[in-house]
Amino acid sequence: MAGLELKNLSKAYGQVEVLHDINLAIADGEFVVFVGPSGCGKSTLLRMIAGLEKITGGDLLIGGNRSNDLSPRQRNIAMVFQSYALYPQMTVAQNMGFSLSLERRPKAEIAQKVQEAADSLKLGPYLDRKPGQLSGGQRQRVAIGRAIVRSPQVFLLDEPLSNLDAALRSETRVEISELHQRMETTMIYVTHDQVEAMTMADRIVVLNGGYIEQVGSPMELYNHPATEFVAGFIGSPKMNFVKGRFADTVGATTLGVRPEHFAVGKADDSWQGTVTLVERLGHDTILYVKVPDAGVLTVSLNGQHDQNVGDTIYLRPLQEFIHKFNDAGRPIAA
Amino acid sequence: MYGRWILLFVLGVIAVLMASPLILTLFTSLKPTTELVNPAWYPPLSVTFEHYIRVWTDGGFSRYFFNTLLISVIDAVVMIVIASLAAYAMVFIDFRGKLALQILFLVGLMIPVTAIVLPLFQIVRSFGLLNTHFGVIVADLALAVSVFVFMFTSYFVGVPKALHEAARIDGATEFQIYRRVIMPIAMPAVVTTALLEFLWSWNDLLLRLLLLTQDEMRTLSVGLLNFQGTMTRDVTGLSSGTVIMAIPVVILFLFFQRHFVRGMTAGAVK
Numbered sequence: 001m002a003g004l005e006l007k008n009l010s011k012a013y014g015q016v017e018v019l020h021d022i023n024l025a026i027a028d029g030e031f032v033v034f035v036g037p038s039g040c041g042k043s044t045l046l047r048m049i050a051g052l053e054k055i056t057g058g059d060l061l062i063g064g065n066r067s068n069d070l071s072p073r074q075r076n077i078a079m080v081f082q083s084y085a086l087y088p089q090m091t092v093a094q095n096m097g098f099s100l101s102l103e104r105r106p107k108a109e110i111a112q113k114v115q116e117a118a119d120s121l122k123l124g125p126y127l128d129r130k131p132g133q134l135s136g137g138q139r140q141r142v143a144i145g146r147a148i149v150r151s152p153q154v155f156l157l158d159e160p161l162s163n164l165d166a167a168l169r170s171e172t173r174v175e176i177s178e179l180h181q182r183m184e185t186t187m188i189y190v191t192h193d194q195v196e197a198m199t200m201a202d203r204i205v206v207l208n209g210g211y212i213e214q215v216g217s218p219m220e221l222y223n224h225p226a227t228e229f230v231a232g233f234i235g236s237p238k239m240n241f242v243k244g245r246f247a248d249t250v251g252a253t254t255l256g257v258r259p260e261h262f263a264v265g266k267a268d269d270s271w272q273g274t275v276t277l278v279e280r281l282g283h284d285t286i287l288y289v290k291v292p293d294a295g296v297l298t299v300s301l302n303g304q305h306d307q308n309v310g311d312t313i314y315l316r317p318l319q320e321f322i323h324k325f326n327d328a329g330r331p332i333a334a
Numbered sequence: 335m336y337g338r339w340i341l342l343f344v345l346g347v348i349a350v351l352m353a354s355p356l357i358l359t360l361f362t363s364l365k366p367t368t369e370l371v372n373p374a375w376y377p378p379l380s381v382t383f384e385h386y387i388r389v390w391t392d393g394g395f396s397r398y399f400f401n402t403l404l405i406s407v408i409d410a411v412v413m414i415v416i417a418s419l420a421a422y423a424m425v426f427i428d429f430r431g432k433l434a435l436q437i438l439f440l441v442g443l444m445i446p447v448t449a450i451v452l453p454l455f456q457i458v459r460s461f462g463l464l465n466t467h468f469g470v471i472v473a474d475l476a477l478a479v480s481v482f483v484f485m486f487t488s489y490f491v492g493v494p495k496a497l498h499e500a501a502r503i504d505g506a507t508e509f510q511i512y513r514r515v516i517m518p519i520a521m522p523a524v525v526t527t528a529l530l531e532f533l534w535s536w537n538d539l540l541l542r543l544l545l546l547t548q549d550e551m552r553t554l555s556v557g558l559l560n561f562q563g564t565m566t567r568d569v570t571g572l573s574s575g576t577v578i579m580a581i582p583v584v585i586l587f588l589f590f591q592r593h594f595v596r597g598m599t600a601g602a603v604k
Contacts, residue, residue, distance in 0.1 A: 073505035085496035099504035
């Protein structure tokens, strides 16, 4: 196990710099999630840590040792790929034991480690099967198993759940979190899904346009976003951003209100709007409300409500939860 | 309904046209000399293997057969190794001068053998490799390597890059990735290369005629010329020699047909 340190790390393809001045320290045993929209550089950053992309600026320290020029093999890391990348000609057992066989470990030791990993991932009955004979979820487990048997210093996971269906995704999400708790190994997880980031991470690193926007625990990011971008990216449904007269009244360029931070109010102190769409989720009711001068706002009401499309509704933002941003998209202190 | 019958008829005619030279050759090789006066499309009334025995022993075909087999097998095996290694580097490794090398291989595809046969002869002679099987093998490999590098490259391009990366993460060296990860899944390309190179080597006449002038070094294709004089022609010898030459190729093709077709189309579509 080891911690990582990224010092002024940058990546350029020719003249085009795609990652700029990345500074980040990841503690030993921490579960860190890189999150951001497509093209923000999160996968490139992960691949630089893995040794699959050349580092063009700055330093990468794994366990305190500068690792810029080390091959993936020398970094002692394991990676789970989005596409699983299982060797199709090998059985599950051979896939999982491949790295150990390259190290010329004794066959008995390889078999024992593979069996242990397979048992922990409920893959025991499939050890003699080829990847082509497995379901998507089983393949994903094999990919994780292949990483586990090496007992690496650092686990890297590149959008490992994106090829699974919704039900399997949430199930595997829990399993990965349990795995981390059991192994206590440093894990870096890349995703574009902020729900995955919020539910799994000790700390989240939000990337945008090749820069780190904010690093913090899920609740820090949710409650105290450092930028308008982070405020919009973290939280589901997304935060509402309102400009114009409503923002002016609180002295901000942009007023941010999370959908769950509206109360249905009375006519005198509230924003009047018309319901344009209703999503009934059972535990929550999501309303899309068109408010003059504010646009269409998303409102999440706890429990079941009887509003219908076309109804007039009065919304009151909860003052203690509103976010105020200036011209630069930075928060204005209360 | 009629369309299907017409199609079958047309296909039948084409099949007969394609197969008739082979059938006539087989008939001639099995006929006693006395039956040669009959029209060529008459099947042999009494089958004899005397021409095969004569060609194999007196005609020196046992020696030619061994020579041809030796050259063709070595050609095929070495070509698989060389072409797949070159293609692997082209696809999976970034190195300086990669584009120039790719263009060079592409140029190699465009030059016909006949255009460079004389300089090739000079080069082989200058290395003292004339009348050696080694000289022929080197010339064969050099002339055909572009084709097979191109074929392996097309195949490897279809292999997900993540497999290569996963193996690197697992701690494999480039050669271990080549041998244990990539080559096992490139079997269709391997089989196609083996068959095509074997076939080309087995059937080639020009290079062997040019580079192997001593009788004990000759191959089957050159040996067949012995039955064809300026004024006379040993038809039965020629026919049985041709059949002897064709049998291994036909067996190989029938055996590996499925892999061969798959390899030919590999890389063409995803």
